[in-house]
Amino acid sequence: xxxILLAGLIALTSLALAQSGASVYQQCQGCHQPTxxxxxxxxxxxxxxxxxxxxAKGGREYIIHVLLYGLTxxxxxxxxxxxxxxxxxxxxxxxxxAAVLNHISTQWGNKFPAGQKEFTAAEVxxxxxxxxxxxxxxxxxxALGLQ
Ligand code: HEC
Numbered sequence: 001x002x003x004i005l006l007a008g009l010i011a012l013t014s015l016a017l018a019q020s021g022a023s024v025y026q027q028c029q030g031c032h033q034p035t036x037x038x039x040x041x042x043x044x045x046x047x048x049x050x051x052x053x054x055x056a057k058g059g060r061e062y063i064i065h066v067l068l069y070g071l072t073x074x075x076x077x078x079x080x081x082x083x084x085x086x087x088x089x090x091x092x093x094x095x096x097x098a099a100v101l102n103h104i105s106t107q108w109g110n111k112f113p114a115g116q117k118e119f120t121a122a123e124v125x126x127x128x129x130x131x132x133x134x135x136x137x138x139x140x141x142x143a144l145g146l147q
Pocket of ligand 1: 024025030071
């Protein structure tokens, strides 16, 4: 009985340490909005848009780079132009970045493209090996061919 209680306690503690994607998203919603719709011309939408990023060749690495290193300079999303600054979130733990990426990939009707799995902390960690500036992240975005 004591062992079961202890195991339960340990499980609860590790849950408390790892943030859920929804709780990490609270740091994003001031700009991208709780609905993921963004604000036209100011903050790009994530609803209906994250799956397009994931489906592009190199899109998974790119979206991890946006979280780790930020993004600045002009981009276009579904024909609308944005020219703002997305702050870098490299200070978050790998598992918290994976959690928020999984959140925005599966909320508001968003889905992973067929055959793609959830982001893992290891996948995020691997991208820390090659640091980029926010402007370099923008330059790499051009290769994705997003409209
Ligand atoms: C201060 C406002 C702000 C906050 C907070 C913010 N973002 Fe952003 N985000 C932006 C802006 C502005 C852009 C577009 C940057 C540009 O125009 O170059 C962007 C771009 C993005 C993109 C890339 C879209 C594309 O088409 O390439 C993703 C993905 C993203 N944000 C996710 C998030 C997540 C997840 C969080 C929270 C961890 C977050 N953002 C927090 C403002 C913000």
